Amino acid sequence: MPYVPQDLLDRVASLEREVRQLRGRAQMRPALNQVLAGDVVIGEGGQLIAKTPGGQRTFVVGQTPQGDWGVGLARESGAAALTVGDDVNSADAQMIRMWSRGGEIIVMDDAYADGYLGRPYVPIPMAPGVNIASDTDTPLYSGHMVVQHKVLSVNGQIVGPAGTAIRVWLTLDGTELAAWTLSSSATVTEINQRIPLSATDHPHSSTAVAVIWAQRTAGTGTGTVRVRGLWGMNTITESEAT
Structure with a gap:
């Protein structure tokens, strides 16, 4: 038997151990619970989703099944909490929505009017004026407003004696x-109207003075104008945004 130096056998045994280690490590799946000094990129479709042990989705980011891109946060129950974009209707122009625990939208931008607030609705402060017994233009209610919504909603009532037009x-x-009228053949007129504002004349954050006027146009006696509310609100149709 030829002589084999002992150190050569040791080297072969050491190489065998290293090969076994490399083979084992090649079959191990690396830990995927950390990203250090790098980015995770989701592109060309797909979503990153976090779920509770019970299967409730609490976080999602990426391309929705409807084709738009968005971010969603949900509570542990799976109820929506905050969404950017919409995984139901991609025509909503990447709206931002904040949801109450009861499932109501409490904060959002306007779906059709870019640059305007959708919710919450904002009351326009109105100061009471006088009753109407004159045929001259009389300012009844006035208020200084900061434009936040694209639409004003007016609700009120005109009351007058029979035969009087206002x-x-x-x-x-x-x-x-x-404008609204109380005809001489009626004694009560209800006011409930949505009034879109001009984006050119009244952009978001501009200031304006709102005044409600009244004038008796026929008959005699004193009428009363009750303004129950003047509110800024979101658009509900695309035509209100133009």
Whole structure:
């Protein structure tokens, strides 16, 4: 038997051990619970989703099944909490929505009018004025407003004695936006109207003075104009945004 140096056998045994280690490590799946000094990129479709042990989705980011891109946060129950984009209707122009625990939208931007607030609704402060017994233009309610919504919602009532006609109208910075009348054949008229604002004349964050006027146009006696509320609200149709 030829002589084999002992150190050569030791080297062969050492190489065998290293090969076995490399083979074992090649079959191990690396830990995927950390990303250090790098980015995770989700592109060309797909989503990153986090779920509770019970299967409730609490976080999602990426491309929705409807084709738009968005981010969603949900509570442990799976109820929506905050969404950017919409995984139900991709026509909603990447709206931001914040949801209450009861499932109601409490904060959002406007779906159709870019740059305007959708919710919460904002009341326009109105100061009471006088009753109407004159045929002259009389300012009844006035308020200084900061434009946040694309639409004003007016609710009120005109009351007058039989045979008396009254005209009521709303101006914004002196421009008439809407008018309502109590005819001489009636004693009560209800007011409930949505009034889209001009994006050119009243962009978001601009200021304006809202005034509700009244004038008796026929008959005699004293009428009363009750303004129950003047609110800024979101659009509900695309035509209100133009």
